[in-house]
Amino acid sequence: MAPRWPSFNNTAVADGPLLIIPQLPWVLPPNQLDKVQGYVKFEGIKFRYPTRPEVPILQGIDLEIKPGQTVALVGPSGCGKSTTVSLLQRFYDPLEGRVLVDGHDIKEVHT
Numbered sequence: 001m002a003p004r005w006p007s008f009n010n011t012a013v014a015d016g017p018l019l020i021i022p023q024l025p026w027v028l029p030p031n032q033l034d035k036v037q038g039y040v041k042f043e044g045i046k047f048r049y050p051t052r053p054e055v056p057i058l059q060g061i062d063l064e065i066k067p068g069q070t071v072a073l074v075g076p077s078g079c080g081k082s083t084t085v086s087l088l089q090r091f092y093d094p095l096e097g098r099v100l101v102d103g104h105d106i107k108e109v110h111t
Ligand SMILES: Nc1ncnc2c1ncn2[C@@H]1O[C@H](COP(=O)(O)OP(=O)(O)OP(=O)(O)O)[C@@H](O)[C@H]1O
Pocket: 049, 051, 052, 057, 075, 076, 077, 078, 079, 080, 081, 082, 083, 084
């Protein structure tokens, strides 16, 4: 079967997950930070969904994204790409570790 995106054919694919974050203006309300630079850091993130606590999903994610940088999370289906993004969106909080935007733990900034 022909690849859906032929231009990816000769591209080196990362071993781990790959994430695309266009912009992050929604993470921190403007009244809590004057200006969001968009520096993102995942520090030792561990996560399990509350409905399936016996299944470890993220087992220690470290990730650093500089402002303006485009990053893609790549990995097999179910490896946790969407889960990683949902933590940045704060749909869930990590069980261990911190998600930082501009150096602020979003757990403390985003109410
Ligand atoms: N709301 C949820 N409750 C419980 N388990 C979930 C939930 N959402 C995802 N999972 C499980 O978490 C794991 C990671 O799922 P996730 O959706 O983050 O993977 P993904 O890398 O985005 O996969 P895909 O490439 O198919 O989009 C999978 O085992 C999935 O079944």
